[in-house]
Amino acid sequence: MVDGSENDMRFVYCAAAISYILQDWKGMDIPLTLQYIRSSLSFDHAIGQGFYSESHGGLTFCAVATLYMMGRLESALDERQRRRLLRWCVFRQQNGFHGRPNKPEDTCYSYWVGATLKMLDAFHLIDSERNREFILSTQNLTFGGMARYPDPDTNPDPLHTYTGLGGLSLVGEEQLLPINPALNISVRATEHLHRLHQSWEKSKNSCDMNCKNITDD
Secondary structure, X not given: OOOOOOOOHHHHHHHHHHXXXXXXXXXXXXXXXXXXXXXXXXXXXXXXXXOOOOOOHHXXXXXXXXXXXXOOHHHHOOHHHHHHHHHXXXXXXXXXXXXXXXXXXXXXXXXXXXXXXXXXXXXXXXXHHHHHHHHHHOEOOOOOOEOXXXXXXXXXXXXXXXXXXXXXXXXXXXXXXXXXXXXXXXXXXXXXXXXXXXXXXXXXXXXXXXXXHHHHO
């Protein structure tokens, strides 16, 4: 680790998302990333900020989404590890979700934990209707937006409004576009991104062919 820097699963996720969007993974040390994620599996079988740190819903999302975008989810974690991780995530639901045991439900974890379960192909194990009701209960009916909790003294904010809408998209709320659980963008935007990837690949192949012809000449 570079002197003066810090380990943080959120930075790992940001690097992976950028690499996935650009379709260029040369800026990441993949083996070292996989090692860091595996070493962050905690005593309760989800992901913390480091070895034996308490697991956290947001950090677990960052780790799982990174592996998902790399296409390494099944190879980096064995079946037993994935099953235990899945169990930890399912147990985060009360009505909505909380990010750690014995913490209050919080709108944003309907997305962070819900998206993690989606990537683990286990979203069907939650009670979607109870989750939906919790998210909707955090709305401010006077000036809009969603707060962390259904508490009149807790004001809505952009982060919880955005992740609340993401959580509603995951449960299939009408009038909301389906969402990509790893990138937190719509499936429609993801499809556009994939078309860009294809066009970049065609341009690269064409350039490689032209360069080869010039060299042959």
